[in-house]
Amino acid sequence: MSKVRLGIVGLGNMGATHAANILAGKVPRLELTAVADADPTKAARFPQAKTFVDTDAMIASGLIDALVIATPHFSHTTLGIKALQAGLHVMVEKPISVHKADAERLIAAYTNKRQVFAAMFNQRTDHYYLKIRELIRSGELGEVRRVNWIITNWFRTETYYDSGGWRATWAGEGGGVLLNQSPHNLDLFQWIFGMPQRVRAHCKFGRYHDIEVEDDVTAYVELPNGATGVFITSTGEAPGTNRLEIAAERGKVVYENDRLAFTRNKVPMSKFSRTATTGFAQPETENVPLAVTDHGGQHLEILQNFTAAILDGVPLVSPAVEGIHSVELANAMLLSAWTNETITLPLDGKRYERLLLEKIAGSTRKKKTVVNSNAGDDFAKSFAR
Ligand SMILES: NC(=O)c1ccc[n+]([C@@H]2O[C@H](COP(=O)([O-])OP(=O)(O)OC[C@H]3O[C@@H](n4cnc5c(N)ncnc54)[C@H](O)[C@@H]3O)[C@@H](O)[C@H]2O)c1
Numbered sequence: 001m002s003k004v005r006l007g008i009v010g011l012g013n014m015g016a017t018h019a020a021n022i023l024a025g026k027v028p029r030l031e032l033t034a035v036a037d038a039d040p041t042k043a044a045r046f047p048q049a050k051t052f053v054d055t056d057a058m059i060a061s062g063l064i065d066a067l068v069i070a071t072p073h074f075s076h077t078t079l080g081i082k083a084l085q086a087g088l089h090v091m092v093e094k095p096i097s098v099h100k101a102d103a104e105r106l107i108a109a110y111t112n113k114r115q116v117f118a119a120m121f122n123q124r125t126d127h128y129y130l131k132i133r134e135l136i137r138s139g140e141l142g143e144v145r146r147v148n149w150i151i152t153n154w155f156r157t158e159t160y161y162d163s164g165g166w167r168a169t170w171a172g173e174g175g176g177v178l179l180n181q182s183p184h185n186l187d188l189f190q191w192i193f194g195m196p197q198r199v200r201a202h203c204k205f206g207r208y209h210d211i212e213v214e215d216d217v218t219a220y221v222e223l224p225n226g227a228t229g230v231f232i233t234s235t236g237e238a239p240g241t242n243r244l245e246i247a248a249e250r251g252k253v254v255y256e257n258d259r260l261a262f263t264r265n266k267v268p269m270s271k272f273s274r275t276a277t278t279g280f281a282q283p284e285t286e287n288v289p290l291a292v293t294d295h296g297g298q299h300l301e302i303l304q305n306f307t308a309a310i311l312d313g314v315p316l317v318s319p320a321v322e323g324i325h326s327v328e329l330a331n332a333m334l335l336s337a338w339t340n341e342t343i344t345l346p347l348d349g350k351r352y353e354r355l356l357l358e359k360i361a362g363s364t365r366k367k368k369t370v371v372n373s374n375a376g377d378d379f380a381k382s383f384a385r
Pocket of ligand 1: 013094180
């Protein structure tokens with residue numbers, strides 16, 4: 001096989017962007033041969049490919065080797081299982097599922113490891129995050145003691161929430177900012193620092209928008225080595241912030257406004273504290289230049305990597321099986337807010353699913369009139385960094 005024949009299901013904001021990029025030849029060796037959408041007008045915009053309303057028919061068509069799933073979240077699990085069982089390579093949009101039990105069901109369907117099963121965590125290609133991860137993995141930063149991440153540059157308007165009937169509802173989306181925008185950051189958090197052991201979160205539901213799900217979150221987490229973290233996210237604050245600050249034995253790293261600053265302690269801070277002979281002494285520091293200037297290839301790079309994994313067997317940048325971690329973190333934060341408890345991980349996925357189903361059953365919120373108001377928006381501008 002010299003090319004991968006791709007199908008895309010879901011041709012809204014994200015799926016249509018993927019389709020247009022592939023048709024423009026931006027992902028060599030990836031060929032768009034079929035598209036499917038429950039709304040036939042969406043698929044009709046891509047006459048270069050065979051169009052389907054019935055995704056099962058596209059999966060069974062023999063026209064595709066691989067499938068990108070860019071539909072609303074709940075269907076990631078069901079469509080993903082069908083596509084994996086049909087022997088297709090699969091790329092699922094984030095989040096891989098709405099809740100942990102569904103993510104486990106999806107991953108359980110991935111039995112043939114010759115298939116490639118990836119997730120669209122495009123921010124893993126960002127050179128700033130790659131550098132931060134390298135500083136930690138290489139031991140250059142020393143043991144992490146504290147992480148503060150304020151990631152509030154996901155501002156969304158009421159019009160955005162009104163643009164899809166599934167958005168910002170328990171039944172349609174299974175959550176708010178934690179399930180839609182911040183899965184990227186939760187994925188990066190666990191990818192860089194590992195999974196927390198304990199989570200305590202405060203979520204505000206409909207604080208800034210007329211929605212039933214969370215649009216404002218403040219979470220405290222503890223990592224296995226005792227490091228603590230605060231993760232703050234919102235879709236209601238403007239101007240927003242993306243500031244990641246890491247305090248570690250060998251110094252401090254701050255990432256904000258496309259600038260990565262590393263202030264290195266010449267002596268690790270705990271060692272200095274134990275050995276200094278005067279009470280107010282401070283470790284000597286030096287600024288370490290870090291030559292990072294760009295955000296990497298993002299979605300195109302993940303699609304390229306998916307294609308190369310299928311054709312050449314290269315390792316995936318974002319394997320879908322790792323997507324369960326950001327789902328688990330999002331679920332833990334919501335569960336903590338719902339129950340007023342500190343959640344110890346691993347999360348009880350069955351309990352979470354039960355409580356989410358209760359939220360869905362108990363939802364009385366009527367969605368406002370759905371308008372296709374994103375039509376004139378530049379969707380690429382919505383990818384916060
Ligand atoms: N990686 C990223 O940066 C990024 C950015 C935006 C959205 N996303 C993800 O992409 C997915 C879609 O988001 P969006 O903003 O494009 O949504 P959207 O509402 O704009 O589009 C969803 C499309 O799916 C279709 N659809 C719904 N259910 C379907 C089904 N069962 N079968 C076939 N078609 C179906 C709808 O008709 C619609 O055209 C979500 O998972 C979202 O989290 C990822």
